[in-house]
Amino acid sequence: MNDFNQLPAHVWPRSATRLDDGTVSIGGVALTELAQEFGTPLYVFDEDDFRARCREMADAFGGPAHVHYASKAFITKRVVQWVDEEGLCLDVASLNEAKVALAAGFPASRMTAHGNNKEPEYLQLCVDEGIAHVVLDNTDELKQLNELAKASGRVQPVMIRVKPGIDAHTHEFVATSHEDQKFGISLATGAAFDAAKEALATTNLELVGLHCHVGSSVFVAEGFELAAERVLSLYKRIHTELGVSLAELDLGGGFGIPYMPYEEALDVATLAADLLAAVDRTAEELGIPAPFVLVEPGRSLVGGSAVTLYRVGTVKDVETGKRELPIRRYLSVDGGMSDNIRPALYGSEYDARVVNRFTAGEPTDSRVVGFHCESGDILINERKLPGDIRPGDLLAFATTGAYQYMMASRYNGALRPAVVSVRDGQASLMLRRETIEDLLALET
Amino acid sequence: MNDFNQLPAHVWPRSATRLDDGTVSIGGVALTELAQEFGTPLYVFDEDDFRARCREMADAFGGPAHVHYASKAFITKRVVQWVDEEGLCLDVASLNEAKVALAAGFPASRMTAHGNNKEPEYLQLCVDEGIAHVVLDNTDELKQLNELAKASGRVQPVMIRVKPGIDAHTHEFVATSHEDQKFGISLATGAAFDAAKEALATTNLELVGLHCHVGSSVFVAEGFELAAERVLSLYKRIHTELGVSLAELDLGGGFGIPYMPYEEALDVATLAADLLAAVDRTAEELGIPAPFVLVEPGRSLVGGSAVTLYRVGTVKDVETGKRELPIRRYLSVDGGMSDNIRPALYGSEYDARVVNRFTAGEPTDSRVVGFHCESGDILINERKLPGDIRPGDLLAFATTGAYQYMMASRYNGALRPAVVSVRDGQASLMLRRETIEDLLALET
Known part of the structure; x- marks a missing residue:
């Protein structure tokens, strides 16, 4: 048995197991059975994995009230209900994300509303429903929301999104100005x-804190710590000049996850401890009360909880005409850039495994492509994969829970795949597969 | 009146006109009225523009039977009907594109079926419906299709997609091997x-010709000519060794269009004349009958026929911290990467104009961004735009007919925009706007 049969634990859902017959199960359900029942491509979410990540994040940060699940990573009514049951708060980034969350029964009192271009209907819904925090992106919005709240006879709690001038992308962080962005x-x-002062002077807004965001796929606390120090210096100024102690500090999202076996797992406990210690220390040094810290993970809660199942269609050995790689094997699957745009968009890499049997194939230079009529429709650009993969095999991609289904398109008439959740040996359809009727339903 | 009020004719739909009151009309309908009636974001297709491009392409290539509209660029039932009425043929690249075309009543006898990973249901539909050509991508598919045709008692006309070993991307062409791709x-x-020989030896396939494709966004004939020469040398070998003269030659798609005013228009007539002359000359030199030439334009027929209307939300001047550009204006619109992924995916550029009034603004360093909760949600990265753009203005992007709506997602709960067609002062809804109910309809 070679390495290709392993399921690296920090990349695959926690319940992923290769059984004695070589098939893989998640949540106690064989992926072959799921493919049989629901078809492919198929997203499979491990409910216990997701809930465990929610609990670990909550524990690390001092309780679920500190943790806001960023629904943009993956939102369905069922996932919203899981988040609710785990006691976490919920971030929404648009009117429709808010509507889905409310339709799922999530309490507005634990929701935060984001967006750089909130339409009036979105702001009005926040006021009407009593959304816990609206994160203001600019002062026009501040004025507009105050007027809406006034007209509704409400006081709307708000935060202000500030730019701390830090960019902490992907393993490194550069403590330089990162001002040139829309948020x-x-x-x-x-x-x-000035904006904080303006908010405090309004009649119908209650400024509860400031919000910042340092980047995506961040694994270490330094970027967050530096951001916290900078933002807390503003808390100090507001404390001193305006006599107000802001109660909350939202440090945003952006925790990274490993997509590939060679990447390390996120150490949530250490990151949280470092970050919380830095906030306390800084607040003490500044002589201000330490604010209640909020974080907004999305990818790190849900990304690793799901896999995508594809059926292999054609297998083609191509003479490349390149001396360094004379033959490349092309494996075509029944999905592609319609259900996972991230490789094309960001060059993202994914771990893929044969899950319907043991493989004993020799490492073979391979490329995994989709069915789309586009040469850039590539899911894995260059990888040694087992040489015995054949048409009909089931190929599963790990860590496909975040920013995949949400960014899915109907390119080339692709239908959005079904989404199932699994737990305790039971599979349950979460989102049904789209049909050609759905596609034609928009025609007039 | 400055340049910002112009609508460069080679980039904008042919009927686009700035009226005396400063508003812009297309197909005789004011874009302000369309925005009012159908909301924004909104795709607006100029029917006459599309039909004119179809006719010009058909004229250039010797008649509509030579021209296959590549439906992957933009397919709706209405567009399929326009293609039908113009007498063109139709390419589909998937089972569902075929189903949409058939639902629109397009005759299978003028359809060609593509795909690198055709599922059995797709091949079966081709046989059952009598699709004019199936373009075979590999020999497994060849065997499979022959069996299906045999079981159905039919003879299925096919072409074989060959790799001519040419990559003719974007204004340049490199006459080197481009073998390392999936098709x-x-x-x-x-x-x-060998594949041609195998096809000719089958009982239920009729090999009518070969197909090749040299690239995307090609403006000159050289790449096509070289491909034709190479493929015709294979016609010669088949003629000599197998005693068969293939009747058709499909040179694929890939004609470019100008997206920006500084790009030149595609000279369809010259390109076609050069290409056809090269085919005739080569066939004569080889001593074989000149085949009937097919081309498969998509982008060049539909890309320039449509614009996207956005409403400007927030306008924000950002101090960038960059010496070379101290202040950048951020204009947020009510769409973004959900309805146009091409800037993020390919770095594509678009011409954008204020269309609800004359602008007299000074050129101002601007970036146009969407409403999505992602800093990469950028539609125009860096451009001088009029400094008087304000919230509520209507901004139209030109050349948005191809590969935009088809690749649209529901990211951040975005609803697919409505699509209207305009002609002779009348607007007609082609695809209705998605609703939150559509979004929730997949929930179980």
Whole structure:
């Protein structure tokens, strides 16, 4: 048995197991059975894996009230209900994400509303439903929301999104200005202070804290710590000049996850401890009360909880005409850039395994492509994969829970795959597969 | 009046006109009225523009039977009907594209079926419906289709997709091997000849010709000519060794269009004349009958026929911290990467104009962003745009007919925009806007 039969534990859902017959099960359900019952491509979510990640994140940060699940990573009514049952809060980034969450019965009192371009209907819904926090992105919105709240006779709690001037992308962080982006109000220029002052002077907004975001796929606390130090310096100024102690500090999302076996797992406990210690220490040094810290993970809660199942169609050995790689094997699957745009969009890599049997194939230079009529429709660009993969095999891609289904398209008439959740040996359809009727339903 | 009020004719739909009151009309309908009636974001297709491009392409290539509209660029029942009425043929690249075309009443006898990973149901539909050509991508498929045709008692006309070993992307062409891609069977290795021989030996396939494709966004004939020469050398070998003269030659798609004013228009007439002359000349030199030439334009027929209308939400001046560009204006619109992934995916650029009034603004360093909760949600990265754009303005993007709606997602709960067609002062809804109910309809 070679390495190709392993399921690296930090990349695959926690319940993923290769059984004695070589098939793989998740949540106690064989993936071959899921493919049989629900068809392919298919997203499979491990419910216990997701819930466990929610609990670990909550424990690390001092309780579920500190953790806001970022629904943009993956939102369905069922996932929203899981988040609710785990006691976490919920971030939404648009009117429709808010509507899905409310339709699932999630309490508005534990929701935060984001967006750089919130339409009036979205702001009005926040006021009407009593969304816990609206994160203001600019001062026009501040004025607009105050007027809406006033007209409704409500006081709307808000945070202000500030730019801490930090970019902490992917394993490194560069403590330089990252002001040139659409979100938030600059801390460095003093605009954020002015906005806080303006919010505090309104009749119908209650400023509860500031929000910042340092990047995506961050594995270490330094970027968050530096952001916290900068934002807390503004808390100090607000404390001193305006006599107000802001109660909450939202440090945003962006925790990374390993997609490939060679990447390390996120150490949530260490990251949280470092970050919380830095906030306490900084607040003490500044002589202000330490705020209640919020974080907004999405990818790190849900990304690793799901896999995508594809059926292999054609297998083709191509003479490349390249001396360094004379033959490349092309494996075509029944999905592609319609259900996973991330390889094309970001060059993202995924771990893929044969899950319907043991493989004994020799490492073979391979490329995994989709069915789309586009040469850039590539899911795995260059990888040694087992040489015995054949048409009909089931290929599963790990860590496909975040930013895949949400970004799915109907390119080339692709229908959105079904989504199932699994737990305790039971599979349950979460989102049904689209049909040609869905596709034609928009025609007039 | 400055340049910002112009609508460069080679980039904008042919009927686009700026009226005396500063608003822009297409197909005789004011875009302000369309935005009012159908909301934004909104795709607007100029029917006459599309039909004119179809006719010009047909005229250039010797008649509509030579031209296959590549439906992957943009397919709806209405567009399929326009293609039918113009007498063109239709390419589909998947089972569902075929189903949409058939649902629109397009005759299977003028359809060609593509795909690198055709599922059995797709091949069966081709046989059952009598699709004019199935373009075979590999020999497994060849065997499979022959069996299906035999079981149905039919003879299925086929072409074989060959790799001519040419990559003719974007204004340049590199006459080197481009074998390392998923589509087709290599000409250089002799595999294409073997496949042709195999097809000719089957009981239920009729080999009518070979198919090749040289790239995307090609403006000049050289790449096509070289491909034609190489493929015709295989026609010659088949003629000589197998005693068969293949009647048709499909040179694929890939004609470019200008997206930006500084790009030149595609000279269809010259390209076609050069290409057809090259085919005739080569066939004569080889001493074989000149085949009937097919081409498969998609983008060049539909890309320039449509615009996307957005409403400007927030306008924000950002101090970038960059010496070379201290201030950048961020204009947020009510769409973004959900309805146009091409800037994020390919770095594509688009011409955008204010269409609800004259603008007299000074050129201002601007970035146009969407509403999505992602910093990469950028529609125009860096451009001088009029400095008087304000919230509520209507911004139209030109050349959005191809590969936009087809690749649209529901990211951040975005609903697919409505699509209207306009002609002779009348607007007609082609695809209705998605609703939150559509989004929730997949929940179980």
